[in-house]
Amino acid sequence: MIRFADIPVGSGGETRCSRCHGESGEVSYRPAAEIAAEIAMVCELWDELPGPNVALTGADPFGHPDLPALVGAAVEAGCRRLCLATDAVALRSPQNAGGSLMAGVRHLRWTILGGTPGVHDVLVGTPGALDLSVEGVRSFLSIASEETIPVSVTAVVPVCRHNVHDLPAAAGLAVDAGADRVLLRLDDGGLDLPAALPWIVAACDTGVVNGVWVEVEGVPFCLLPGYDLHLADAVRQRPGAKPPVCSECALDAVCGGAPAGASADQLATLAPPVSAERLSVSVLRARGMGER
Amino acid sequence: MATPPLRCAMLALNSPGYRSLALGYLRAYAQADRRLAGRVAFETLDLDTDVDPWWVAWRVLGLEPDVLAISVTCWNARSVYEVCRIVAAVRPECAIVLGGPEVGPAAEEVLAAHPEVGVVVRGEGELTFADLLAELAGGGKAWRVDGITLRRSGSIVATPDRALVANLDDLPSPYLTGVLIPVDGGAYLETFRGCPHRCAYCFEGKGYGRIRSFSDERIAAEIEFVATAPGVRTFSFIDPVFNLTGERLRMLASLMSPYVANGMRLHTIEVDIERIDDEAAELLRSAGVASVETGPQTIGADALEACHRPFRADRFAAGIDALRRAGISCECDLIVGLPGDDVYDFLAGLRFVLRLDPGKIQSSTLHVLPGTELWERAAELGLEFDREPSHEVIATPGVGFRDLRRAEVFASSLQSAYRARV
Numbered sequence: 074m075i076r077f078a079d080i081p082v083g084s085g086g087e088t089r090c091s092r093c094h095g096e097s098g099e100v101s102y103r104p105a106a107e108i109a110a111e112i113a114m115v116c117e118l119w120d121e122l123p124g125p126n127v128a129l130t131g132a133d134p135f136g137h138p139d140l141p142a143l144v145g146a147a148v149e150a151g152c153r154r155l156c157l158a159t160d161a162v163a164l165r166s167p168q169n170a171g172g173s174l175m176a177g178v179r180h181l182r183w184t185i186l187g188g189t190p191g192v193h194d195v196l197v198g199t200p201g202a203l204d205l206s207v208e209g210v211r212s213f214l215s216i217a218s219e220e221t222i223p224v225s226v227t228a229v230v231p232v233c234r235h236n237v238h239d240l241p242a243a244a245g246l247a248v249d250a251g252a253d254r255v256l257l258r259l260d261d262g263g264l265d266l267p268a269a270l271p272w273i274v275a276a277c278d279t280g281v282v283n284g285v286w287v288e289v290e291g292v293p294f295c296l297l298p299g300y301d302l303h304l305a306d307a308v309r310q311r312p313g314a315k316p317p318v319c320s321e322c323a324l325d326a327v328c329g330g331a332p333a334g335a336s337a338d339q340l341a342t343l344a345p346p347v348s349a350e351r352l353s354v355s356v357l358r359a360r361g362m363g364e365r
Numbered sequence: 366m367a368t369p370p371l372r373c374a375m376l377a378l379n380s381p382g383y384r385s386l387a388l389g390y391l392r393a394y395a396q397a398d399r400r401l402a403g404r405v406a407f408e409t410l411d412l413d414t415d416v417d418p419w420w421v422a423w424r425v426l427g428l429e430p431d432v433l434a435i436s437v438t439c440w441n442a443r444s445v446y447e448v449c450r451i452v453a454a455v456r457p458e459c460a461i462v463l464g465g466p467e468v469g470p471a472a473e474e475v476l477a478a479h480p481e482v483g484v485v486v487r488g489e490g491e492l493t494f495a496d497l498l499a500e501l502a503g504g505g506k507a508w509r510v511d512g513i514t515l516r517r518s519g520s521i522v523a524t525p526d527r528a529l530v531a532n533l534d535d536l537p538s539p540y541l542t543g544v545l546i547p548v549d550g551g552a553y554l555e556t557f558r559g560c561p562h563r564c565a566y567c568f569e570g571k572g573y574g575r576i577r578s579f580s581d582e583r584i585a586a587e588i589e590f591v592a593t594a595p596g597v598r599t600f601s602f603i604d605p606v607f608n609l610t611g612e613r614l615r616m617l618a619s620l621m622s623p624y625v626a627n628g629m630r631l632h633t634i635e636v637d638i639e640r641i642d643d644e645a646a647e648l649l650r651s652a653g654v655a656s657v658e659t660g661p662q663t664i665g666a667d668a669l670e671a672c673h674r675p676f677r678a679d680r681f682a683a684g685i686d687a688l689r690r691a692g693i694s695c696e697c698d699l700i701v702g703l704p705g706d707d708v709y710d711f712l713a714g715l716r717f718v719l720r721l722d723p724g725k726i727q728s729s730t731l732h733v734l735p736g737t738e739l740w741e742r743a744a745e746l747g748l749e750f751d752r753e754p755s756h757e758v759i760a761t762p763g764v765g766f767r768d769l770r771r772a773e774v775f776a777s778s779l780q781s782a783y784r785a786r787v
């Protein structure tokens with residue numbers, strides 16, 4: 074519900090599944106002056122409350138030589154919530170963690186590919202990466218708590234066929250590390266969605282019973298009966314109403330939209346004789362995400 | 366040989382940082398009662414809710430009380446009942462007297478469920494408690510006291526209701542009498558009793574019906590005492606509506622302003638936001654108000670109607686804007702689980718307050734509180750709730766059990782993200 078403007082500080086080196094995306098490209102950063110000007114413009118034009126809110130994304134901002142100046146520029150421009158999208162490894166250093174907090178960083182978008190080294194480390198291709206990353210988040214949170222600075226950490230998990238079975242563990246790890254939200258973001262057109270759903274559902278439940286919210290991005294609400302609240306804002310809708318994503322679906326003309334809390338059986342009656350499983354194939358095809 | 370005084374231990378389990386104003390009033394009144402002079406000795410235990418009930422019982426039993434009087438609220442009731450069981454087992458001769466918003470409206474039910482409790486005081490307690498102590502100290506008949514429910518000859522009986530105190534100034538001030546020592550941030554004053562609204566989920570008005578106010582002189586004396594107490598930089602008022610009328614707000618602002626000039630601030634003052642314009646916001650600022658607390662609790666039309674709450678989105682937003690211009694931060698409260706709301710109404714409420722950027726957003730789950738309209742009508746409205754304190758709602762016709770828990774977690778994550786700002 075709180076909107077951020079994403080401003081890339083560079084490209085390459087993002088935490089993504091190496092099996093899906095291959096080697097991460099060369100890291101390059103944009104000039105600080107250019108980024109600062111963009112931040113200033115976003116803040117100036119920001120027209121809804123609460124805000125302005127800016128997230129520095131793309132290549133890890135901690136690799137940018139002028140990060141302190143960029144954070145300063147954001148605060149100067151009136152940014153209320155400044156977020157860094159990072160693997161958090163750099164935050165292990167108390168100077169980085171304390172420095173960014175003192176300068177005004179309040180949000181982290183912390184990307185992990187799984188909840189266990191067997192998945193995360195293997196997929197990023199760096200042994201020990203997950204432990205270092207968790208250490209970074211903990212260091213940020215512990216300094217924030219010592220200084221009584223309110224902060225918020227979202228663990229972002231790009232979901233693909235290689236990590237889907239590790240989603241509940243990822244939610245558990247995010248809870249352990251102190252995140253207050255988990256975002257499962259579909260990142261694989263070839264994912265067997267019906268087979269993935271039980272893992273997604275288990276991750277949602279793992280979060281809820283531990284008091285951490287799990288949000289799912291990229292799954293149409295007809296596929297997650299009973300879990301519609303977990304769907305990202307753009308998709309979550311009043312029962313019966315259809316979100317924009319439906320307009321891309323092959324069944325849009327015949328489907329009346331899913332009632333909240335509908336079971337798979339009830340869904341099958343929405344556009345008879347389509348079963349929940351065939352529905353998902355159709356949705357995926359319609360959204361250009363390929364067939365299973 | 367003179368009879369030793371009746372030893373009366375008074376116990377409250379407060380939110381951390383708070384002291385019980387109720388015990389303050391009760392003791393200040395009883396101490397001033399000539400009938401009790403030299404016949405009752407008081408000791409107050411103002412403890413925090415997180416103290417283990419066994420250690421609370423340890424402290425109570427150390428006082429060897431003849432009477433144990435406890436102030437009960439929904440958040441401390443479970444611990445209180447445990448303390449009662451332990452104390453009664455060790456010291457069966459001690460009379461256990463309960464009072465407060467949690468037990469008064471459900472007196473019979475409480476006595477039936479807790480055999481170790483002897484008496485429940487219903488409603489306003491000062492006069493009733495003093496009368497009861499007078500009877501107990503004289504070995505007299507508790508059933509002669511109005512406003513209580515008690516055990517008599519094996520059954521539970523209620524004595525007639527007690528009339529409300531006609532002139533609140535007749536109640537000695539807990540602060541001015543030295544019974545309560547003001548502490549920074551935890552001291553709070555009451556300038557009137559009752560509430561002009563009748564929201565179906567709320568027990569602030571306590572069924573008192575009409576509004577009774579302390580005199581301006583009494584209010585001025587309490588403000589002066591608390592505002593000049595050593596170490597006190599902030600305090601609060603518990604009045605359900607601080608801006609009850611424009612005239613009253615002006616009076617409070619003028620009483621507060623000399624201390625505000627010296628840096629004194631008021632925190633979490635409850636206001637009717639829809640009546641705040643620039644002039645009212647300015648008065649609040651000159652009264653030293655740093656932050657206020659307000660609704661909307663819900664913006665769902667059905668729930669607003671079921672709870673008898675007026676709500677005008679434009680006036681609400683205008684109130685927040687006026688406060689912002691006056692530099693006052695606002696906490697907007699929402700309740701999840703109200704009858705008539707579904708979970709999307711709750712989300713719409715969150716979105717509404719978020720777009721106003723009030724300063725703080727606080728969501729809580731409905732407590733179906735004894736004495737409220739929702740308590741009475743729960744079955745009719747289909748509200749499933751925990752009969753045991755703190756009476757949280759379990760499921761409603763609009764929101765199932767799992768979605769209620771989800772909504773709680775969602776809201777708490779949103780609150781953290783909102784709070785995290787420069």
Ligand code: B12
Binds near residue numbers: 490
């Ligand atoms: C200050 C306050 C708080 C403080 C804590 C105070 C403390 N000591 O710990 C804070 C802000 C933290 C707070 C929080 C909450 N509060 Co609160 N709070 C109040 C408030 C505004 C004032 C209490 C007070 O001092 N009143 C003044 C005294 C004089 O009145 P009284 O307590 O009713 O006492 C009189 C009689 O009841 C009786 N009496 C009381 N005790 C005893 C004991 C004996 C032996 C006798 C004989 C008589 C007697 O005589 C007294 C004098 O006439 C009341 C509303 C109100 N206006 O009373 C709500 C109220 C007590 N809170 C309430 C609630 C629901 C909450 C929350 C659960 C809200 C939420 N959704 O989160 C939280 C829970 C906190 C927690 N610990 O978990 C309800 C309680 C209902 C119930 N059944 O217990 C009330 C009544 C408000 C309401 N909306 O209905 N609260």
Ligand code: SF4
Binds near residue numbers: 324
């Ligand atoms: S089947 Fe298609 S149109 Fe129907 S709810 Fe799902 S995505 Fe929307």
